[in-house]
């Protein structure tokens with residue numbers, strides 16, 4: 463297949479799923495999320511009609527604002543040539559993030575960065591489909607020099623230079639094939655969050671842990687941070703349900719001040735969490751470092767990243783020794799290019815990357831990024847495990863597959879993010895059938 467074609471149009475959809483009805487996805491800060499996607503289709507002038515699909519994730523209200531921000535990128539996207547993008551994806555990323563007026567809205571953070579993520583991810587989807595490869599394989603087949611080109615090195619070179627990154631990638635290049643064969647045979651290790659949402663009753667946690675064990679999971683995440691006594695009870699329920707040898711992680715979704723975080727996590731230490739995730743504000747680098755110093759003696763690490771707004775913040779978290787697990791998010795960072803930047807930084811600092819995937823479409827994305835990380839960047843599975851949440855996969859044409867607690871390496875061309883046309887129509891907000899029905903049954907629902 464060829465790299466011919468230019469982007470001729472961009473369609474943006476506000477798609478929302480009423481996950482708050484069952485409290486799927488709930489946590490101490492986000493009590494009632496409706497998993498949502500600002501979803502992009504990049505049309506081309508190719509004779510085969512190939513289009514690039516991409517999304518960025520939100521939890522409901524405000525998804526329309528992200529959709530509007532994506533529309534504001536339109537002049538930067540129309541006319542882009544696929545061949546140019548494939549030749550220099552890094553240059554295209556700089557073009558998309560470098561508009562002298564739009565940049566004021568970030569820079570490289572917030573709604574405009576989420577919007578850029580959807581477009582960048584759609585460009586990678588288009589490229590991968592055009593060469594008939596799943597994204598991970600497209601990335602794995604790039605040379606070290608091509609991988610270095612895709613990163614915007616501005617603001618990073620005090621921690622990692624392009625030359626150092628090139629050397630790291632070249633060192634692992636001769637053994638890529640061995641790791642690729644291993645992933646094809648076994649998949650990439652996954653953990654489940656689906657058993658531990660904050661709104662779930664104890665019995666549901668217990669039942670879902672049992673199901674998770676049946677499905678081969680060895681790591682389970684529990685939401686904490688709303689009420690200390692409840693947390694201890696629920697953590698004991700989960701520990702009891704998963705047994706002494708499986709791992710448990712806890713996630714506070716930014717609920718605490720630094721001292722409270724250390725104290726609260728200490729009171730849960732008897733349940734032996736592997737990490738405390740998002741203990742405090744995602745912008746508080748020194749706070750994370752202080753929490754890490756406070757809980758590491760208990761054998762508990764600090765994880766964060768799902769709200770880490772860009773590669774610069776990740777750089778500082780790593781430089782400050784503030785995290786033990788780096789949780790890239792495929793859509794909070796501005797798509798594949800910036801994710802790769804953070805994978806390289808994390809490898810330099812010897813910090814395992816355990817991507818965030820609690821949201822619609824994020825599991826579909828992160829499987830590619832984790833597989834690429836292992837084969838080309840980190841070369842290790844040590845301490846690495848990628849999140850899986852078992853919600854909404856039925857809406858994708860080629861959903862991710864998790865078997866025996868591992869992501870099965872995807873084979874479909876692209877990024878696995880294309881939504882089924884019917885799901886797109888019925889879940890479009892506010893006029894899709896699902897939302898009309900909900901309003902008819904509960905007129906005050908927004």
Ligand SMILES: C[C@H](O)[C@@H](O)CC(=O)C(=O)O
Pocket residue numbers: 486487488489492495521655713715768818819820821849
């Ligand atoms: C609102 C989301 O469901 C959030 O709770 C996800 C998350 O923190 C995670 O998956 O980790």
Ligand SMILES: [Mg+2]
Pocket residue numbers: 713715739740768818820
């Ligand atoms: Mg989290």
